[in-house]
Amino acid sequence: MESIDVMPMRVRIASQLRRAILAGEFKEGQSLSLTEMSKQLGISRTPIREAFQTLAAEGFIELRMNKHALVRAIGVKFIEDHYRIRRLLEGEAAFCAAENSMDVREISELTGRIDKQLPNITTEIFNDYNQRFHVAVWEAANNERLHTFLMSLWNGASKGKTISDTDHYIQSTREHMQIIGAISRHRAEDARKFMEAHVLRGLKNMLKSYQLFDTPQT
DSSP states (O other): OOOOOSSOHHHHHHHHHHHHHHTTOSOTTOEEEHHHHHHHHTSOHHHHHHHHHHHHHHTSEEEOTTSEEEEOOOHHHHHHHHHHHHHHHHHHHHHHHHHTTOOOHHHHHHHHHHHHHTTSOOHHHHHHHHHHHHHHHHHHTTOHHHHHHHHHHOOSOOOTTTSOHHHHHHHHHHHHHHHHHHHHTTOHHHHHHHHHHHHHHHHHHHHHHHHHHHSOOO
């Protein structure tokens, strides 16, 4: 799991499971055990149970009585719908952040430090940074409802299995710099446009990954 402390544990777990299902890493009908996951992660079953309940409500899994859940069939349209909602809401958050004159100094400095570590950055460090970047924009939008919706849609790094970690980290960091630049100059429409393009690139990555896993192996 990612070592991120800016979101509650139940949200972090849900985001990782959400990402794995969207990328096709978990197959339709695959069983997820609350008890086994608790042992694997070394945490109590409570946040895992809460994450399961969240994902069940969103249509990702089906809860069973024996502390298990089954992965549901999602399909390409499900993935597209998920990311198109994220595109609209993340774009709006970036727009509002620019209009609200977001203080980008801290996130800009962090992005600069990450850029200097590329391409040798670890997955743990990048995932932590990536989430902090997005959460910073959500918070700057100053809309609690928007923040809550975006947290419920979060699925972590949208790279799937068809793009290398290094390529994804480099491209994402460049896009983050572009978004920060637009926000710092109060160019709200550009901030929206750049953020939407950033999310849609993630959609393309995840669709490729899902279709790779969904293709029968010969």
